[in-house]
Amino acid sequence: MNEQTLEPLRKQLAAFAAARDWDQFHSPKNLSMALIAEAAELVEHFQWRTEQQSAELDTRTLDAVALELADIFIYLIRISDKLGVNLMDAAARKISINESRYPADKVRGDARRASEYDQE
Amino acid sequence: MNEQTLEPLRKQLAAFAAARDWDQFHSPKNLSMALIAEAAELVEHFQWRTEQQSAELDTRTLDAVALELADIFIYLIRISDKLGVNLMDAAARKISINESRYPADKVRGDARRASEYDQE
Amino acid sequence: MNEQTLEPLRKQLAAFAAARDWDQFHSPKNLSMALIAEAAELVEHFQWRTEQQSAELDTRTLDAVALELADIFIYLIRISDKLGVNLMDAAARKISINESRYPADKVRGDARRASEYDQE
Amino acid sequence: MNEQTLEPLRKQLAAFAAARDWDQFHSPKNLSMALIAEAAELVEHFQWRTEQQSAELDTRTLDAVALELADIFIYLIRISDKLGVNLMDAAARKISINESRYPADKVRGDARRASEYDQE
Numbered sequence: 440m441n442e443q444t445l446e447p448l449r450k451q452l453a454a455f456a457a458a459r460d461w462d463q464f465h466s467p468k469n470l471s472m473a474l475i476a477e478a479a480e481l482v483e484h485f486q487w488r489t490e491q492q493s494a495e496l497d498t499r500t501l502d503a504v505a506l507e508l509a510d511i512f513i514y515l516i517r518i519s520d521k522l523g524v525n526l527m528d529a530a531a532r533k534i535s536i537n538e539s540r541y542p543a544d545k546v547r548g549d550a551r552r553a554s555e556y557d558q559e
Numbered sequence: 560m561n562e563q564t565l566e567p568l569r570k571q572l573a574a575f576a577a578a579r580d581w582d583q584f585h586s587p588k589n590l591s592m593a594l595i596a597e598a599a600e601l602v603e604h605f606q607w608r609t610e611q612q613s614a615e616l617d618t619r620t621l622d623a624v625a626l627e628l629a630d631i632f633i634y635l636i637r638i639s640d641k642l643g644v645n646l647m648d649a650a651a652r653k654i655s656i657n658e659s660r661y662p663a664d665k666v667r668g669d670a671r672r673a674s675e676y677d678q679e
Numbered sequence: 680m681n682e683q684t685l686e687p688l689r690k691q692l693a694a695f696a697a698a699r700d701w702d703q704f705h706s707p708k709n710l711s712m713a714l715i716a717e718a719a720e721l722v723e724h725f726q727w728r729t730e731q732q733s734a735e736l737d738t739r740t741l742d743a744v745a746l747e748l749a750d751i752f753i754y755l756i757r758i759s760d761k762l763g764v765n766l767m768d769a770a771a772r773k774i775s776i777n778e779s780r781y782p783a784d785k786v787r788g789d790a791r792r793a794s795e796y797d798q799e
Numbered sequence: 800m801n802e803q804t805l806e807p808l809r810k811q812l813a814a815f816a817a818a819r820d821w822d823q824f825h826s827p828k829n830l831s832m833a834l835i836a837e838a839a840e841l842v843e844h845f846q847w848r849t850e851q852q853s854a855e856l857d858t859r860t861l862d863a864v865a866l867e868l869a870d871i872f873i874y875l876i877r878i879s880d881k882l883g884v885n886l887m888d889a890a891a892r893k894i895s896i897n898e899s900r901y902p903a904d905k906v907r908g909d910a911r912r913a914s915e916y917d918q919e
Contacts (some may be wrong), residue, residue: 444564448650449616451572459661460668464847467624468605472846474603474631475715481638483619485812486668486825486832489792490729492640493588496609504587505644508635509653511594512646515631518601521614533629533679541579546621548573548580550727583817584727592726596834599719606712607704607910609850684804688890695894699901707864708845708853714871715842718835721878725828733828734881744827745884748875751834752886755871758841761854764865766872770808773869774815781819788820795857798820 444527449520452513467521474514481507564647569640572633587641594634601627684767689760692753707761714754721747804887809880812873827881834874864889 456462484504485493496504521525576582604624605613616624618669696702724744725733726779734746816822844864845853856864879886 444577446646451911452707456665459666459918463668464670466610466613467616468608468610471602471844471848473604475595475598476839476843478591478598478631479836479842481591482595482832482839486829486836488588490586490588493586493591496587496642501642501644506653506656507650508571508642508644508646509641509649511598511631511635512650513653515623515628515635519628521629522616522621522624522629524621524628526628527568529625529629530632533626533633534571538574542591543578546579546622547651548570548583550581550584577727589726592832594721596719596726598724599716602719603716604710605788606716688887693898698903699906701910703908705852706853708850708854709848711838711842711853715838717833718831718838722831722835724819725831728828730828732827733831736882741882744882745889746893746896748879748882748884748886749889750803751838751871752890753874755875756867759868760869762856762859762861762864762872764868765903766868767808769865769869770872771903773873776866779908783818784864786819786867788823790821790824792805798886798893 445516447517452517453520455516465517465521466513467518470514470518474511474518475512477507477514481511565636572637573640576637581652585637585641587638590634590638590641594631594638597627597630597634599633685756686705689756692757693760695756705757707758707759710754710758714751714758716753717747721736724754804849809876812877816877819910825877825881827878830881834871834878836876837867837870841871844899892909 456465481504484496484500484507516526519529576585581658601624604616604620604627639649681723686761696705721744724740756766759769814849816825841864844856844867875885879889
């Protein structure tokens with residue numbers, strides 16, 4: 440996987456903030472708040488829908504949901520940039536941790552949290 | 560920007576879930592909950608830190624924060640996949656909307672929410 | 680309803696923070712972060728459970744969930760105190776707004792958000 | 800402290816839902832999502848404000864924030880009701896746990912998370 444893959448997007452968002460003099464507001468603390476607020480707008484779309492309905496959205500809702508996903512992505516790239524974290528690297532590292540933590544033959548069909556396995 | 564850029568990661572995560580028979584748990588509704596839970600773990604790192612402290616993390620905390628960012632990214636890619644949303648496309652579309660909504664010369668140095676601008 | 684009803688709890692939590700010199704950390708901003716982090720711990724208990732399973736928790740899980748609810752309640756009282764908001768008054772006011780906004784004969788059996796009704 | 804103190808509010812909210820035939824939507828899972836979405840609306844008010852600004856809200860913002868706090872409170876009472884949890888009891892129990900976990904003379908002026916203390 441090319442680790443430079445989000446670089447154009449990172450630069451575009453940095454320029455967007457710079458042009459508006461918004462770096463003064465973009466502390467990691469504040470960006471984490473903005474990110475979770477966007478995540479909640481995603482949750483809101485699903486809170487009164489069943490699991491099945493959440494997988495069968497009408498076009499208008501799906502379009503709105505796609506833009507919420509974009510908002511989360513934008514803040515995620517922005518906070519990573521501010522902290523100097525390479526998101527593609529971090530994801531690769533986390534996937535590798537998850538592979539050790541949840542061996543396929545141990546957890547198949549079981550979605551409990553790792554902490555719950557560990558209690559056994 | 561190459562819109563296929565997240566494709567290897569999307570495939571890797573789909574295979575990870577398939578190998579564990581976890582698709583049955585991965586409704587968009589459930590994934591939105593998992594995503595916001597990870598976003599909250601990010602917030603937790605910053606809740607008692609000042610804005611300035613949030614930008615000056617020690618190595619150990621920064622490492623933990625990077626893995627929280629990875630968790631959010633992983634669920635973001637996973638839910639986008641389940642909904643058939645191309646995250647790079649959606650981000651490009653949202654940035655374009657933001658450029659119209661927040662003209663640089665109107666909002667410079669002012670971070671109020673768009674809804675508040677609209678009330679003026 | 681007696682509006683002074685949360686007063687003993689408010690005082691107890693204020694004394695708890697004062698004894699630890701924690702008021703310096705308890706800005707409304709920080710407390711809102713702590714509150715949402717606790718709300719996410721609640722969500723985590725339900726993210727891989729079906730709706731029905733969420734209503735039929737085993738004793739150990741129910742006990743853990745009760746303590747998460749307590750954490751949310753504690754931060755809710757604490758932030759209300761810091762802002763000088765009377766939570767019982769605010770709830771009474773919000774219920775009255777909801778009664779106008781969602782007339783029973785209009786919304787029966789329909790859980791869409793008010794904003795969605797308003798678009799009709 | 801009178802543990803029956805939230806009983807009138809609990810009953811009022813149960814009647815509100817029953818009159819609208821909304822119990823079918825009010826699984827603990829769904830209510831946890833609604834609760835965190837309201838918590839995020841609170842966070843949104845503070846995300847671009849400094850800690851100090853968050854403590855000095857203008858009247859109009861404070862009024863809006865009070866209603867967000869009410870929304871969180873309403874869902875908190877509602878989910879507790881659905882799970883058969885007495886919120887006042889749970890809070891008393893949690894405060895007692897916190898008193899053991901954070902002895903005043905050990906943690907004075909230090910807001911690190913308990914997990915960080917435990918690592919020492």
